[in-house]
Structures are given as structure tokens and as C-alpha cells.
Amino acid sequence: MTGTTDPRIPFGTAAPADDTTLRLLSTSDLAGLDISLADVVGTVEGAYRTLAAGRSDNPRKVTVKPSDGHSVAYAMLGRDGSRDVVAVKTSYKHGLDKGRQEQHYYTTLTLYDDVTGLPVAMMDCGRVGSLRTPAVSALLARECATPGARSALVIGTGTQGRLALPFLLTTLPGLDRLMLFGTHPEGIEAVRARLRAHFPDRDVEVVTDARAAAGDADVVVATAGAHTPAAVESADLAPGTLSILVGHGLAPSTLHRADRVVATSEAQMNVTGTDMADADGKLPAVDAEFPPVLAGVTAGRTAPLERIFAYNSGLVVTDIALGHRFAQLALEQGLGTRVPLWR
Template identity: 55%
Template sequence: MVSSSSILTLTASDLDKVEVTADDVLAAVETAYAALASGASSNPGKLTVAPNDRRSVAYSMLARDGHSETVAFKTSFKFDPHHDRTRKRYYTTLSLYDDTTGAPIALMDCGRIGALRTPAVSGLLIRACAVPEASTILVVGTGTQGRFALPLALAAHPHFTDLELFGTHPDGIAAVRDELARQCPGRTVRVSTDLEASARRADVILAVAGEATPADIPSEWTKPGAVTILVGYGLSASTLSDADYVVATSAEQMRTTGTDMAGADGVLRGVDAELPDILAGRAPARRTLSDRVFAYNSGLVVTDIALGLLFAGKAREQGLGSTLDLWS
């Protein structure tokens, strides 16, 4: 453990050298949710600020994980004027502190943490909410979240036999295929050329696209029993308003960040169950096998803590990172 006047700092390139398995990631995130459901952890709602022209958005988040007795602060700043990729900027950090000794643990770039945490949560939503015989998954989007979506979905629900992908960027499609081949040798994904047909046959639709996506899947394209999971964009607001059952990682965060999914009357549909309660057995994941389930996946910092500790421990074992005497 570093001294109370110094902290281990881990850059994005440091963290890229750390190897973790999909099972490691799922287990860490599930443990964090269990502690939250038990009342041992605390994860207040996020604070957000943005200028009137929406050229940027910033978040500040705080949490305490009762399982590891760790406190974390996370920040996120995205500058993305008019979706111009040449001007897009994104910075996110995570700082961890030991709540048993008072010592700082690590300060790190949070990009890779978020890139794995969010699809891991989607995996847990799939495991909980999908019908047992679910065999077809459609991923909408080929960015960072799209790249890791299928390996973590397969880790959570290995019974998928039909993997489909809708995307508009050739490089992104290639990256999704490469990551799937790396983590799941022998598995292949088919690129959808008819989004409606793909959506109608999917048991699970995972929407992780960016705001500029042409995809806008309406509720009438989803079949009875299907699960639609919203992480980014790609689903019409009707998938929420017409759902038979609504799940969220956090109802409070959905009310804060999910306002664009309000119905035609301007009202945001309420949540029937939160994922921590479902995992703890206190709430059902659906009422019937024919329910169309909508799930809203918004990040909770307690899960970033779990993955941050996993990465920090492995990085320390590998001699990665540097010590910053920030308070000396």
C-alpha cells in the first residue's frame, strides 16, 4: 500500500496491458451489486452540467462499496460538438480510497473500466431477464461498447447461437469481429442488412450505438418475450412506453439521464424493478415469459470500484503505473 501522501497512478496505456477475463469482470460487477442490494454500499445519483448548446456534458459521481470498504470519486467530461469525430474529446477518471485505513489506493483513467463495466451489466441484465431459451442477440452499434458487448453477453448467457450486429462504420464492424474472435474463438457474428427483420427475430436487442445512429427500433418490431436493453442509442421511446415490464440499474439515474425516452405525452415510464433487487431475489425480472422487457443500463460507480480494484491489483502485480506524491 502506498503512503498517505502518495497514490498509484495508472494511465490508459498501463491499463491496456492488464489482462482480465470476461468471467472476472462479470463476477466483480455482480459482487458489487450484491453489496449494494444488501444495504452495505451507497451510490448517490450523479451530478451533471451542460451548456445550453449541448456541446459538452460533464458528470460527477461518488460511491462507497461496502464489500471492499472502498470509496470512489468518478468524473466524466465529453466534448462532442455536432458529432464531429475530429473534435470529439472524452476524459474520465476514477480515484479509489481505502475506507479501513484512510489511504489512497489509485488514480486511473476510467475509459477501459467503463468499456468493460457497462457490457458486463448488460450481461447480468440478459442473464436475469432473457427467457431461458433465448438464442438470438442483436447488437446495435460498433463503438467501444459494441466491441465488448458480445463477449460479455456470451459469458453471461452462453446459449446464444445466433449473433447479429447492426452498424454503419466498417472499422467498427471489423473491431467487433476481431474482439469476438479474440475472446470467443470459433464464434462469428452476422452483419444485419435488414434491421427490422433482425429486430423481429431477436430474443435480446442491445442498443449501444452513438447519437448519430440511423437505428431507431420501435416497439412493434420486438416479439413477445424479447428484452431490449438501452445503453446508448438505437431504440425508439416506444420500446419503453409500450413495454410490459421495465427494469433499470437505477431508477433515479434513469430519471436523470433517460429523459429522451419519454413517451409522446412527455412522461417517462416508471420502473418496475431495479437490477440489484432482482439479483438479490427481492424482485422478479419479468412477470411472464411473454412480457416484452425494457432494461435501462446506466453506470453505477460501485461497479467501477469493483473493476478499478481488480485492475489496480493486477497492475500492481505487473509493476505497472507510477507513484504520484500528490499531497506531499
């Protein structure tokens, strides 16, 4: 719809240098963009390194949640210093007191060019988040897993669980035992399908006892929803195990009894990790934040037999970097729609 009665303009149409129209990228626009796992990992890693160098800004997220807990909303503002891009991300989930099929989830990312002062794009941030989060887990595993790690357990088969293993194999190609705990048959099959799409010669071992399987894993990635029956305890983990919390599936003891705690952001963990608090409502101090670990300033692991707990909370600078990468790819393919919002 690009006629004179419709104010929208096709994304690929040339725009003047002072154009302030907003480019919209929908879920379907982004779904067709081809990007490799290595490209995603490299983009996310670059965002962390720029943050560690002090060239980016990632303020603490703002959260609102009603007293009955039926919904939660976040707002995140940030600036990527390597791309000179400012962005705002919003995230809203409704129906937390209901089953997965009854929940509603919306997330958007709006990017602005901090050199020209003009808008870049507004996009659905679902695919960005679905790629960014497992990429961060894979980077955590690369930096913090025990040397020679060979086995991994993923807990959960939702959005984050489905790409956890392909990303882990991207950064830890030596993994030779891949385990999965899930309670939804369709989710289990989706995990298998995603794994074979990226690594056709690999398959996953489905386990029915998450706690027992955790004892055989060098890396445990917990991505499950709040209603998961899985609750791996610290005592279930072998010496040297790295446990990464993305969603649910790890009991608080894995954090409080860890030999070392690493977080993408301690401030973010204190906001979104309250379900891991002890009986007094407290969380332990973080031993290392992940951006300095990636930059080589701080050690991720200090001993082979350390049990390390890693908290993976999203940093908006990684969304900005990956979102900007998607915007570039979309522009090259003429995808999206320009809307004269400010006219």
C-alpha cells in the same frame, strides 16, 4: 524519471504505512492488464449484490450540460462496502454536436481506502467503463431474457458494441445466432475481431435492417451513438424480447409500451434517459431495479412472453469494484507512478 529532480515514485516502490502519495494508472498501464470476461462479470455482480444488501452507497450522479448541448459532464461519488473503498468518478465529453472523430472524452476514477484513510489510486476509467457496461448488459440478459433465448442483436460498433457479444456469450452460452447492425466498416471488423479473440469458433451476422433483425432477436442491445439511423420500435419486437438500452438505437416506444421496465437505477434513468421521454416529457415508472433482481429479492421477468425494456446506466459502485480489481492487478505487476500530490 525517478531521480531526485523528479517527485514521482515508481508504483512498485515500497511505501511507509502512512504514505499519502497518489498512485497514477494511465491508459497504457491498464491496457496491458489481463482480466477474463468471467472475472469482470463476477466483480460487477458482486458490486450489485453488496449494494442490494445495503452495504454500499451509490448516490445519484451530478450532471452539468451547456444550453447548446455541445458537452456533458458527470460526477459520481460512491462507497463499496465489501472492499471498504470510497471513490469519485468524473466523466467529460466534448463535441456532442460533431462527428465521433472530433469528440473528446475523458473519465477518471480516484479510489481511497476507507480503513486506512489513504489513497489507493487515480486511474483512467476508460477501460473500466468499456468492460463494466457490457458486463452489466450480459447480467441483465442472464436475469431478464426469455427462457431458452437463442438469438441476439447488437446495434452499434463503438466501444460498447465491440464487447457486447463476448459478454453475452459469457452469461448466455446457448445463444446460437449473433446479429450486428453497424454503419462503420472498421467498427464492424472490430466487433468481429473482439468476438473471435474470445470465442474463436463464433462469427457475427451483419444485418442492414435493424428493425427487421430485431423481430428475430430474443435479446436486443442498443449501444450506438446519437447519430445512428437505427430506431427500433416496440412493434418491431417479438413477444418475449428483452431490449437493453446502453446508448442509442431504440425508439421511445420500446420503453413506453414495454410490459415490464427494469433499470439499473431509476434515479439514474431519470437523469440520463430524458431522450426516451414521451410527448409530455415523462418517463414511465420502473417496475424493478436491477440490484434487487440480482439478489433474488425481485423478479426480473415474470412471464416468458413479456417484452422487457432494460435501462443500463452505469452505477459508480461497479466502477469502484472493477477499478479496485485493476488497481490490485497493477500493483502486483509494479505498474503506475506514485505522485506526492499532497506534499
